[in-house]
Amino acid sequence: MDTEGWVFPRGRTKEVDQVASDSEYLVFEVKSVAEPEDVDHFADKVELVRRLNPDKTVHGVFITLAPEPDVQERCRERGVELAR
Numbered sequence: 487m488d489t490e491g492w493v494f495p496r497g498r499t500k501e502v503d504q505v506a507s508d509s510e511y512l513v514f515e516v517k518s519v520a521e522p523e524d525v526d527h528f529a530d531k532v533e534l535v536r537r538l539n540p541d542k543t544v545h546g547v548f549i550t551l552a553p554e555p556d557v558q559e560r561c562r563e564r565g566v567e568l569a570r
Contacts, residue, residue: 493534502531510543511535520550522560529564 488494505512513535515528525548532546546566550557553568561568 488534490537492537493530500531500534502535504535506542510545511539512545512547514547514549516549518551520548520553520557522556524548525557525560525564525566529566532566 487499488496490496494500502513503515505514513532515524515531517524528548529546532544536542536544547569548561548566549569551570553561553570558568
């Protein structure tokens with residue numbers, strides 16, 4: 487939940503998929519077909535997890551089957567790792 491309104495409106499709850507260890511969080515999103523807007527929404531979730539957990543290293547991985555060039559570019563722009 488974004489209680490401070492850092493990324494989303496204050497009080498907004500977002501679902502994230504993650505794998506956690508003592509010092510790292512791997513946040514991921516799986517889409518069979520992806521649009522650049524999906525990457526933006528995911529990158530915002532990753533940013534929220536980073537702000538909520540400043541003591542952790544947070545990695546964002548966006549997973550999709552056949553990413554179009556615009557999706558690949560958006561991942562680069564937003565600092566999100568792309569996996570296929």
